[in-house]
Amino acid sequence: MDIEIGMGKQARRAYGFDEVSIVPSRRTRDPDDVDISWTLDAWTFNLPLMASAMDAVVSPKNAVEIGRLGGLAVLNLEGLWSRYEDPEPVYERIAEASPAEATKVIQDVYTEPMKAELVRERIREIKEGGVVAAASLTPQRVQDFAKDVLAAELDILVIQGTVVSAEHVSKTREPLNLKEFIKTFDIPVIVGGCAAYETAYHLMKTGAIGVLVGIGPGAACTSRQVLGIGVPQATAIADAAAARVRHLEETGRYCHVIADGGMRTGGDISKAIACGADAVMIASPIAGAFEAPGRGYHWGMATFHPELPRGVRVHAAQNATLKEILIGPADVNDGTLNLFGALQFSMATAGYGTVKEFQKSELVVAPAVKSEGKLLQQSQGVGSV
Numbered sequence: 001m002d003i004e005i006g007m008g009k010q011a012r013r014a015y016g017f018d019e020v021s022i023v024p025s026r027r028t029r030d031p032d033d034v035d036i037s038w039t040l041d042a043w044t045f046n047l048p049l050m051a052s053a054m055d056a057v058v059s060p061k062n063a064v065e066i067g068r069l070g071g072l073a074v075l076n077l078e079g080l081w082s083r084y085e086d087p088e089p090v091y092e093r094i095a096e097a098s099p100a101e102a103t104k105v106i107q108d109v110y111t112e113p114m115k116a117e118l119v120r121e122r123i124r125e126i127k128e129g130g131v132v133a134a135a136s137l138t139p140q141r142v143q144d145f146a147k148d149v150l151a152a153e154l155d156i157l158v159i160q161g162t163v164v165s166a167e168h169v170s171k172t173r174e175p176l177n178l179k180e181f182i183k184t185f186d187i188p189v190i191v192g193g194c195a196a197y198e199t200a201y202h203l204m205k206t207g208a209i210g211v212l213v214g215i216g217p218g219a220a221c222t223s224r225q226v227l228g229i230g231v232p233q234a235t236a237i238a239d240a241a242a243a244r245v246r247h248l249e250e251t252g253r254y255c256h257v258i259a260d261g262g263m264r265t266g267g268d269i270s271k272a273i274a275c276g277a278d279a280v281m282i283a284s285p286i287a288g289a290f291e292a293p294g295r296g297y298h299w300g301m302a303t304f305h306p307e308l309p310r311g312v313r314v315h316a317a318q319n320a321t322l323k324e325i326l327i328g329p330a331d332v333n334d335g336t337l338n339l340f341g342a343l344q345f346s347m348a349t350a351g352y353g354t355v356k357e358f359q360k361s362e363l364v365v366a367p368a369v370k371s372e373g374k375l376l377q378q379s380q381g382v383g384s385v
Contacts, residue, residue, distance in 0.1 A: 075126065244256075
């Protein structure tokens with residue numbers, strides 16, 4: 001139901017993860033009987049996880065480790081690893097910058113040009129680790145490096161930007177025709193981000209195997225503040241899931257919905273799947289791993305934009321291993337460790353055996369679900385607060 005903003009404008013109510021809650025069904029299951037695996041094109045992953053293509057999150061080395069743990073890491077091909085032969089001193093410089101200097105430092109280090117030979121080398125480093133290699137480019141750079149990613153035998157290309165549409169219009173340059181490019185490209189492509197039904201539907205029509213859903217919900221992103229653009233994630237995912245149904249009915253092809261950003265805990269991930277996502281793309285939880293390259297810091301993909309930065313460096317506090325964060329065990333009670341063990345237990349408690357079944361679970365609008373009865377936790381600063 002639309003809400004009147006003023007006499008000349010109406011708007012639809014949208015919901016974030018903190019405003020909805022999963023309703024258990026009439027049955028429960030043993031967690032060991034729950035299957036959270038995810039099949040994407042020719043590959044099956046034990047975890048419905050993509051690690052976000054951010055320099056503080058994914059390096060070639062920890063992309064291999066994430067792959068061995070059952071997930072899929074996406075390397076940012078426009079990041080530090082394709083600009084510097086040895087980016088470790090650059091990471092140190094970013095980590096040592098003061099909060100007031102951080103954005104300027106990040107803008108400066110990213111002025112170093114991308115190098116095609118490093119693009120190829122980094123992809124090969126991941127593939128030599130024996131895992132699926134995925135990497136991202138923005139639409140503006142895809143044509144420049146398409147031959148390089150093919151030469152390096154990349155497995156999955158992610159075409160990613162703050163907002164990606166199937167119909168980009170430009171009077172000054174020839175834009176990337178996503179439909180034509182994907183149709184003729186030799187490897188599967190995921191595209192995003194988007195946050196609306198029609199946008200998701202038209203991105204699916206390009207032939208992509210998946211769409212990323214999320215504009216500005218990430219911990220290090222400031223697009224919502226700078227641009228005023230975004231849709232809360234629960235609603236954005238549910239809308240994209242509806243577009244997926246329409247696309248499947250019309251074409252017979254299933255396009256994966258990947259929730260991108262806004263998830264900090266196992267409960268958030270569970271809600272993303274319950275809203276209709278096939279998998280999740282997360283960044284800040286992984287940036288807090290000991291193995292993460294960012295030295296305990298995390299910055300947004302658009303932080304280094306030379307004219308309008310839309311990201312910030314935040315402290316992610318390295319306090320656990322990748323394994324502990326993704327599959328446990330956990331020694332804290334706030335939901336930030338064993339994220340996918342939490343998903344498995346949530347599905348079992350709600351009575352669903354697979355991710356696709358869990359997408360059909362009942363939700364309620366529940367703004368007080370995290371605070372109800374939690375006065376002692378709130379007053380003591382422990383638990384879920």
